[in-house]
Amino acid sequence: MTETPLPAAHVLIVDDTPKNLQVLGSVLRQAGYEISVAVNGLKAIEAVERARPDLVLLDVIMPVMDGFEACRRLKEKPETSNIPVIFLTAKVETDDIVRGFELGAVDYVTKPFQSEELLQRVDTHVTLARLQAEREVRIGELQRALADIQRLHREQDAFLRHEVNNALGPISGYAELLAGAASDCLTERQMTWLAQIRDGTRMVENLLGAMKRLQSFEQEDVVLNKRPLDLRVLLEEVMHSGLQSDKDKPGQVVLDVASGGPFLVEADADFLPGVFTNLTKNALEHVVDQSDESARRVRIKLVREDNNARVDIHNGGAEIPPHRLETFFEKFNSTKTDRGGTGLGTTYAAVVTRAHGGDISVRSLPGEGTTVTVRLPCGVQTGQNHER
Numbered sequence: 001m002t003e004t005p006l007p008a009a010h011v012l013i014v015d016d017t018p019k020n021l022q023v024l025g026s027v028l029r030q031a032g033y034e035i036s037v038a039v040n041g042l043k044a045i046e047a048v049e050r051a052r053p054d055l056v057l058l059d060v061i062m063p064v065m066d067g068f069e070a071c072r073r074l075k076e077k078p079e080t081s082n083i084p085v086i087f088l089t090a091k092v093e094t095d096d097i098v099r100g101f102e103l104g105a106v107d108y109v110t111k112p113f114q115s116e117e118l119l120q121r122v123d124t125h126v127t128l129a130r131l132q133a134e135r136e137v138r139i140g141e142l143q144r145a146l147a148d149i150q151r152l153h154r155e156q157d158a159f160l161r162h163e164v165n166n167a168l169g170p171i172s173g174y175a176e177l178l179a180g181a182a183s184d185c186l187t188e189r190q191m192t193w194l195a196q197i198r199d200g201t202r203m204v205e206n207l208l209g210a211m212k213r214l215q216s217f218e219q220e221d222v223v224l225n226k227r228p229l230d231l232r233v234l235l236e237e238v239m240h241s242g243l244q245s246d247k248d249k250p251g252q253v254v255l256d257v258a259s260g261g262p263f264l265v266e267a268d269a270d271f272l273p274g275v276f277t278n279l280t281k282n283a284l285e286h287v288v289d290q291s292d293e294s295a296r297r298v299r300i301k302l303v304r305e306d307n308n309a310r311v312d313i314h315n316g317g318a319e320i321p322p323h324r325l326e327t328f329f330e331k332f333n334s335t336k337t338d339r340g341g342t343g344l345g346t347t348y349a350a351v352v353t354r355a356h357g358g359d360i361s362v363r364s365l366p367g368e369g370t371t372v373t374v375r376l377p378c379g380v381q382t383g384q385n386h387e388r
Contacts, residue, residue, distance in 0.1 A: 009126045010034045012053040014044040014063040014070065015088065020111075024088075026055060027115045047276045048080055054126050058105075060089040060096065068103060069342060075104035082124040082132070088113070098200030161208050172201040177316070207262055224268040224355060230311050231263035233378070235300055238276045252296060258303045265376045271352050276300075277347030279313045279372050286317035286370060308358075316369035320362075330360045349374070 004194045015022045025035045036053065038044040042065040044056065056074070067087060074080045087100045087108040101110055108127050109118055174197045178186075188192065211250040232255075239253045265272075283298040288297045300310040320328065329350035349372075353360045358376040 009054040014038045015059040041065030071103045175370045226266040256301045275349040283315040314371040320364040
């Protein structure tokens with residue numbers, strides 16, 4: 001395919017000396033440039049507003065408005081700030097050169113100029129400006145394409161959630177009816193099958209709900225209704241909210257308040273508890289297989305650090321391999337799917353923690369187990385809320 005040739009670059013020459021305008025214009029026209037002229041800085045601003053040039057050759061000393069002021073005005077407007085400016089000056093004092101660059105000029109040419117030098121500098125900066133403009137266009141196109149892809153993914157996710165929920169509804173409903181109405185007629189084995197159906201549908205429903213909540217946070221589509229919460233009270237409530245690892249080998253959760261409070265954080269009571277519920281459940285899953293009852297323990301440590309409250313959730317189970325630590329907070333990272341794990345709990349914890357202005361990390365070492373650390377700012381927050 002034959003490429004369309006680029007149009008001739010347009011250079012605006014600004015100089016109050018007619019002879020300079022004539023010589024510069026002649027040199028640039030012979031090189032294939034389109035030329036327009038202005039006799040002072042004010043006229044240059046007006047000319048740029050009428051027709052944007054690809055480059056401005058700007059004399060420094062002129063009546064009405066000098067080159068420095070004209071450059072400053074061009075650079076302060078977003079629509080003209082990217083136009084490259086080359087100063088034309090008979091002055092070679094360092095202060096003037098530095099001032100020109102500080103105002104946004106890309107280069108300078110001293111008078112009397114050499115035609116070859118002038119053309120080389122003009123060619124260089126016109127080419128750079130065009131490459132930059134092309135790059136910005138392509139970046140814009142990529143951003144629009146990415147936005148379209150993300151929108152399609154959201155629409156697909158919403159559609160799939162809707163369809164799966166519609167399919168699960170009758171399964172879940174009939175399973176509940178069957179359990180209540182026909183329990184006396186079913187064998188023990190059939191009751192086990194029925195329980196598996198009910199547990200399976202609940203797990204999928206929980207997964208769909210978790211995916212929807214996560215997507216809302218990722219799209220910054222959630223308003224955090226923040227109010228002062230005592231983190232110590234919140235953790236105590238989480239501990240007594242029915243957390244368990246395995247019915248046959250239940251784990252124990254211990255809260256250790258390692259330093260004095262206060263532990264007040266500005267947080268949304270609908271979302272923040274889920275951070276610690278998910279992380280504690282995840283920790284319990286890592287110790288449920290320990291034969292020693294004392295080893296099936298999760299320790300939650302609460303510490304005040306300067307302006308932050310730090311929560312360490314530690315389990316003494318087997319260490320997590322380095323390659324899994326790298327994806328610990330990513331979606332669907334669970335290896336406990338046989339116990340109902342979705343791989344979204346740690347992701348939820350990370351997203352919600354960061355939405356509250358905090359940070360989260362994980363450390364796992366042989367013989368020491370795994371610790372997830374959550375830090376949250378104490379006191380009144382001024383962070384962004386996300387619009388619903």
